[in-house]
Amino acid sequence: MPEPLAEEVAKLQVNSNSCTSAATQQAGLAALQGPQDAVGSMLAEFRARRDLIVDGLNELPGVECITPQGAFYAFPRITETGSSADKLADLLLDDAGVACLSGTAFGRHGEGHLRLSYANSRENISRALQRMGEVLSR
Numbered sequence: 001m002p003e004p005l006a007e008e009v010a011k012l013q014v015n016s017n018s019c020t021s022a023a024t025q026q027a028g029l030a031a032l033q034g035p036q037d038a039v040g041s042m043l044a045e046f047r048a049r050r051d052l053i054v055d056g057l058n059e060l061p062g063v064e065c066i067t068p069q070g071a072f073y074a075f076p077r078i079t080e081t082g083s084s085a086d087k088l089a090d091l092l093l094d095d096a097g098v099a100c101l102s103g104t105a106f107g108r109h110g111e112g113h114l115r116l117s118y119a120n121s122r123e124n125i126s127r128a129l130q131r132m133g134e135v136l137s138r
Helices: 003-018 022-033 037-059 085-096 122-136
Strands: 114-117
Touching (some): 037 122, 085 122
């Protein structure tokens, strides 16, 4: 960036990202104080999605996945596939249409892992697992 602009852009960035807007704060308050019945149903749905993806990943050749305890990401170990995390992530995207993140995006200790989100429908998760299985079975 041109040096004369850097200080002004830094001010804009700091104030845009560090201060939660009043409208967002009010929305958060309403969400916390409003009806909570959807929380239980979404929790049950995400548990079902988690179990679906973990069980499906553990059935794939060369893949091992422990059950995550939070968020909505699975982080399977893929070392037995014989592929690096970067190469396998690219292969799954190119050949199966399944987007996942190489574990190396989290540092060198992430090698041998992929990160997959299960914030999607069970139907799409099942479809992704099927496509991954087809690629990994080759």
